[in-house]
Amino acid sequence: MPIPAILQQGLQLPVIAAPMFLISAPHLVIETCKQGIIGTLPSLNARPASQFEDWLYEIEGTLAGLQAAKFGVMLVMHKTNKRLEEDLDIVIRHKVPLVITAVGLRPEVIAEIHAYGGVVFHDAIHMKHAMKAIEAGVDGIIPICAGGGGNSGALNPFTFVSQLRANFDGTIILGGALGHGREVRAAQVLGADFAYMGTRFIATQEANAAPGFKQMILDSESTDVVYTNKVTGMGASFLRKSLVKAGLDFSDTAMTPVVSVEQEEEMIAWRDIWSAGQGVGLISDVPTVAELGQRLKDEYASARHAWCK
Numbered sequence: 001m002p003i004p005a006i007l008q009q010g011l012q013l014p015v016i017a018a019p020m021f022l023i024s025a026p027h028l029v030i031e032t033c034k035q036g037i038i039g040t041l042p043s044l045n046a047r048p049a050s051q052f053e054d055w056l057y058e059i060e061g062t063l064a065g066l067q068a069a070k071f072g073v074m075l076v077m078h079k080t081n082k083r084l085e086e087d088l089d090i091v092i093r094h095k096v097p098l099v100i101t102a103v104g105l106r107p108e109v110i111a112e113i114h115a116y117g118g119v120v121f122h123d124a125i126h127m128k129h130a131m132k133a134i135e136a137g138v139d140g141i142i143p144i145c146a147g148g149g150g151n152s153g154a155l156n157p158f159t160f161v162s163q164l165r166a167n168f169d170g171t172i173i174l175g176g177a178l179g180h181g182r183e184v185r186a187a188q189v190l191g192a193d194f195a196y197m198g199t200r201f202i203a204t205q206e207a208n209a210a211p212g213f214k215q216m217i218l219d220s221e222s223t224d225v226v227y228t229n230k231v232t233g234m235g236a237s238f239l240r241k242s243l244v245k246a247g248l249d250f251s252d253t254a255m256t257p258v259v260s261v262e263q264e265e266e267m268i269a270w271r272d273i274w275s276a277g278q279g280v281g282l283i284s285d286v287p288t289v290a291e292l293g294q295r296l297k298d299e300y301a302s303a304r305h306a307w308c309k
């Protein structure tokens, strides 16, 4: 179960802080990498594209010479992403170590990232997605399982990771409601190489989320997370209280036929309606990333110790 050599450098814990729209910015990435955890951000969080390159300079400049984990960038592959070419050029110029791809598959992009020595991990919510990406040559699959924040899937992690492991020798990065060091160990036991954590990192001092969003995470139970495609057209998890605040009635959580939503509308939806995964039930504080990183490492160490007995 390999972790690519380039990502082993500076890694203290097999965790990737997942890219999150509007939430992940350089400060969060830098502090995460300093903890020996891989930090990531979506390129589209930087607006305009010129800011994206400034962000990469900031991350690289601050981490240069430090004992830190590598960082990654998430690129949306869908044809509606007008910035893909420009952002990809910047990624290639900076030789970004990890590129996460989602919403579409582009073999030529994978080849360009491999050409400079970068690694590509691809989001998948079921086996068909995953197998297509494996055939296209990605280095890792991120099974986004039930209960995850953002555009998550609905599969149970036990069956999804086990099926993947049986068909794939590459890197598996398990995502969906993970937020404790014990769960990182559990992900490894299941057959994954990394744990992928989004929601846990929203409730940190460095996350670019409104104080009300962080407080709502603290105040929410796992059952307050509603999985629906009514907000953006794609299945995603949202905090019930923010849906209610936006005046939307989500007592009926049944999935409706997919409706397409304009990019601008989607941005407003994510800004005003807050997304988080079922891991909220375990979150009771807003630590600094340094505090969270140390805690995860301690929890992971004691879980490894306990299970070795």
Ligand SMILES: Cc1cc2nc3c(=O)[nH]c(=O)nc-3n(C[C@H](O)[C@H](O)[C@H](O)COP(=O)(O)O)c2cc1C
Pocket: 018, 019, 020, 021, 022, 023, 042, 074, 102, 123, 144, 147, 148, 149, 150, 151, 152, 175, 176, 177, 178, 196, 197, 198, 199, 200, 274, 275, 276, 277, 278, 279
């Ligand atoms: C507020 C929020 C925004 C997100 N935005 C993105 C995004 O822009 N791109 C992406 O690939 N995933 C995005 N995700 C999904 C995460 O990368 C990751 O798959 C998910 O957070 C893992 O589940 P967890 O939140 O339960 O840990 C987002 C998740 C959240 C909670």
